[in-house]
Amino acid sequence: AQKVTQAQTEISVVEKEDVTLDCVYETRDTTYYLFWYKQPPSGELVFLIRRNSFDEQNEISGRYSWNFQKSTSSFNFTITASQVVDSAVYFCALYLRSSARQLTFGSGTQLTVLP
């Protein structure tokens, strides 16, 4: 069975600080996809990134960066120079080709960026 763990329930940082959101996943499959989503206070889900299991290259997009490490089954998300608008709940999710075609979500991390 697959599982996604986001151990950090809530994080508070002061604007301009860097912050890393942790995501640990469990699966026996060798082919899978990992996702990060942002859910701002307005409630919609904003897709941030998708990474397949064969691509361990880290990615940077503006102030966002992702560190995928298969050896530790982690897919961590770092926001550099955080801003108040980054305040949201962030979800990590796992998709397996082998099982039912569904995403398994972590429980989310509430990030609050204080001015």
Added chain:
Amino acid sequence: NAGVMQNPRHLVRRRGQEARLRCSPVKGHSHVYWYRQLPEEGLKFMVYLQKENIIDESGMPKERFSAEFPKEGPSILRIQQVVRGDSAAYFCASSATGENTEAFFGQGTRLTVV
């Protein structure tokens, strides 16, 4: 992704009423997925449908909940005789191929049962 349209955005129902949630997938997509987000929780898979077929409903409660995706028109998630515990955000996603690796979601329908 603005392509997946859900309506209504907010729905208030009294206990015992029926709730009908609609999801129009991205044009050309024939696979739809419904998820539920209970307060303070992550999203949980409910059902996966392909046009006119239910492929996987392993996440659907056994009673009162049903889903359809007709040949024409949006996918409908129907909750009969709603109870307070049904209050949640319901999200829909669609894909073209049945591989839910695109995973763009609609804006969700927030159901409140009073």
